[in-house]
Amino acid sequence: MECTGSKQGAFYVLEVTGRMDALTSQGFETECQGRLEAGDKRIVADLSGLEYISSAGLRSILSAAKRLKAAGGDLAFCGLSGIVSEVFTVSGFAKLLPVYATREEALARS
Amino acid sequence: MECTGSKQGAFYVLEVTGRMDALTSQGFETECQGRLEAGDKRIVADLSGLEYISSAGLRSILSAAKRLKAAGGDLAFCGLSGIVSEVFTVSGFAKLLPVYATREEALARS
Amino acid sequence: MPPATEAFVPQLAPRLRLPAHEESLPAFRELALAWAGRAGLADEFVQRLDLVLEETLMNVFHHAYPGELGEVELALVPSGQGGQPRDGEPPGSLSVSLTDWGVAFDPLAPEDQALEEGLEANLEAGLEARAPGGMGLFLLRTLARGSYARVGAANVLTLTFGPESAPVSGA
């Protein structure tokens, strides 16, 4: 898993690529924590380059979302496909967290 | 296994690198055959970049040496180390074929 | 030391047995994906196999052998292959069998039914209420079709991937 990010208006966009599995997913939480400490509370995770996610990835996401929310921010997602989209759907994460089809939609929200 | 070669005086020097195993060693015989057809009858195989050789590699070498000899040429070796040197020794190939410590020695012979 | 299996006639089911710890995950994954490719498994099933394999293996690594290091074995049976004819299995499917010799545990029917029901009921709960545990088993049961048996001192979990082999999710 790789995370690269950039500021886009009010949001910090994090492009997550590769595999979010038991061996790598902790990095997502760490990355969000780092952004939070740097002052970015509203994060959009663009998962269009993410090939794979397991329950360990969901755990990392849930934990990051809770922290951002507690700080008055939020964590939204876009670009889900394949198994990533399937896992978000069956796990209920797609309803629990804000998920958009495209990055434009994610950035257009208030 | 990779073979790269160049003409050095009366000899054609073939640098053999990588692994000469059951899946790759046929390439050595093919390479020598190609040189023979191109008119090079005296070949020095520099094995200093060769990491590994198995009985399949020995078979390929024996076959190439016989062809070159039948055509009035020869096949000499230099730069053996590690398991390659060990296999040449225990198999008797080190006595059967001309083996030199360095390329200079191999090229200095008549 | 002769392997423990010398008395058995092989059935062309490739298998790999390794220590039950996280370092073994990549080797299991590599073997499973190689055979999924050979079995002609469609990409969506390969992805489910990948996921379910991680979930079940991680559970075995963490829970099957409390306080000791055990082993886990993966066997792969492409449809139509092997000593036993695979009745009615469509082409492009792959069965995966996971065996461990740890504490008896059926991941397809968890002992803690209450936790499971809580989780499922919980799927649409808010962030605060959402408990992260139990998700691995939930994904396993949602994305794979299979059977479990306790055989002697072993847990044997068999899962099948391919057309009509997993409950259709979402669609």
Next chain:
Amino acid sequence: MPPATEAFVPQLAPRLRLPAHEESLPAFRELALAWAGRAGLADEFVQRLDLVLEETLMNVFHHAYPGELGEVELALVPSGQGGQPRDGEPPGSLSVSLTDWGVAFDPLAPEDQALEEGLEANLEAGLEARAPGGMGLFLLRTLARGSYARVGAANVLTLTFGPESAPVSGA
């Protein structure tokens, strides 16, 4: 299909069973080298293991199952590890066990003793006289120490690599 091994208690001997054909060679090699590294095997023994594994596996691929496709299993037992204590095995050694269910064949004591003797006598023969066959078995016997047993329908070859585990060659 449950693996054939479910009744056995594991002994922390990682093992891999694959079809007995050339495509399987890289996977066997990868597993063996990974465990040679973990066992702390010195480089010269790793190289011998690499060679002897290729020779024995290629022989099984080509000769053990005439006219059919069988399987071959590799098990690895690092010294000091496993259920059975390894008596007197020095650290940095690795035992490798190869099992196939093909025609009975002891590679450590070939039936055709005459051919073998011919080959050894032949070692210093000229190019013309030199026969290429039999070299694989010769390298096996020269570079590894081991034992063979026919166990039921299986050939079980166990080889050990490490200090004092192989006849010193040349030096």
